[in-house]
Amino acid sequence: MVRGRISRLSVRDVRFPTSLGGHGSDAMHTDPDYSAAYVVLETDAEDGLKGYGITFTLGKGTEVVVCAVNALAPHLLNKDLGDIVGDFRGFYRQLTSDSQLRWIGPEKGVVHLATSAVLNAVWDLWAKQEGKPLWKLLVDMDSGKLVSCLDFRYITDVLTEEEAYEILQKGQVGKKEREEQMLAHGYPAYTTSCAWLGYSDTTLKQLCSKALEDGWTRFKVKVGADLQDDIRRCRLIRNMIGPEKTLMMDANQRWDVPEAVEWMAKLAEFKPLWIEEPTSPDDILGHATISKALVPLGIGVATGEQCHNRVIFKQLLQAKALQFLQIDSCRLGSVNESLSVLLMAKKFDIPVCPHAGGVGLCELVQHLIVFDFISVSASLKDRMCEYVDHLHEHFKYPVIIKKASYMPPKDAGYSTEMKEESVKKHQYPDGEVWEKLLAAQGN
Secondary structure, three states: OOOOEEEEEEEEEEEOOHHHHOOOOOOOOOOOOOEEEEEEEEEOOOOOOEEEEEEEEOOOOHHHHHHHHHHHHHHOOOOEHHHHHHOHHHHHHHHHOOOOHHHHOOOOHHHHHHHHHHHHHHHHHHHHHHOOEHHHHHHHOOHHHHHOOOOOOOOOOOOOHHHHHHHHHHOOOOHHHHHHHHHHHOEEEEEOOOOOOOOOHHHHHHHHHHHHHOOOOEEEEEOOOOHHHHHHHHHHHHHHHOOOOEEEEEOOOOOOHHHHHHHHHHHHHHOEEEEEOOOOOOOHHHHHHHHHHHHHHOOEEEEOOOOOOHHHHHHHHHOOOOOEEOOOOOOOOHHHHHHHHHHHHHHHOOOEOOOOOOOOHHHHHHHHHHHHHHHHHOOOOOOOEEEOOOOHHHEOOOOOEEOOEEOOOOOOEOOOOEOHHHHHHHEOOOOHHHHHHHHHHHO
8 A cells, every 4th residue: 555745855966986996987987976865754653664765976967966866856845645646647747848957958958867765765655655576566466557757758759658558467477487597597697797898807807707716708809999909808808708609799979970980890700799889879760770781790779778868769779770778767857657568669679778887876777677577578689788896785675686686675675775874974075085085186
């Protein structure tokens, strides 16, 4: 039973100085500090449960997202949680259609990141009140109720409400067996932790060796800054993992369209499964051009971590611009919008291989992929989810990886809750960690 009126919304700027070790570094983001706008929702319900939501950032600018969250707060305060989830589509549209805030979106950029953080907290609270992990809440939900949570505006030319319902109904067949499969074996993952662009060859080798020992069979390497260096590093990692294991490449939007095609022709000898974000994430036709050009080389195109919304994904699918779709649980408008993209991907028969890592992205997106397999795609063919081994120790319910697979979470909620001690220490700029760092920089 969903209960309680939202009595308080607070948001904090939490940053981790990952740039000091080169963690997360790529061709475009050379010094990221993995960060989050961290939202807490409280209600007047006697159960004392709270909803926690995050959106991922890279340091500077998190304070802007915090401002946007506060601007959205009036839409939630004093609202009954039952009324929100009872008409979740209406509430989603209310948040994304505020006539003044919409101008600085719409449904993209800072205002959409803030929307994601707020709604992630709502879903966390709903799942906690139901006593289920989020994936289980979704799997057990009636198809009609689930469809009613989604906003189909702008995508009905590709996916109607009736088609979405039909996909979910078809997904009922074999659902119990797939849930048992997930609980027993988990969802296949790949690692990005070995080959950040800022890592030395020594670090790369050490991390790669350790990953192989731990049973990893799928690896991603960052490319795009220097061709000769890319060739050297790709050769290094391919030689280490051998010809039979899967290698992916990620350019993080570094190239123009012709440059992407030329560069990948030079890296094709290393047999990458895909090139991720080869050009601007907004360039749908550019991705389509690259995708077509790389077919003879056997290389797919993957993108999505910086796709603003379901409308961009719709066009990427329509234009045959990608072979692997990468949702991000904190860039899209929370679970509501992510589900609409999962359903579109199912219709186009494109595998979803989510973006993860950062702060809490692994914790969140694991729920979406487990739901996708059980209730939507019913397939693991060409599917895997990114895993990055950073910052999980700061979460109350961290991901569990076994045999290079995500094991479905068993704790109630969306796995978004961080340890209060970690939040206090890493709050910017007055947390203990940042007071020391900023004082040292000031000297």
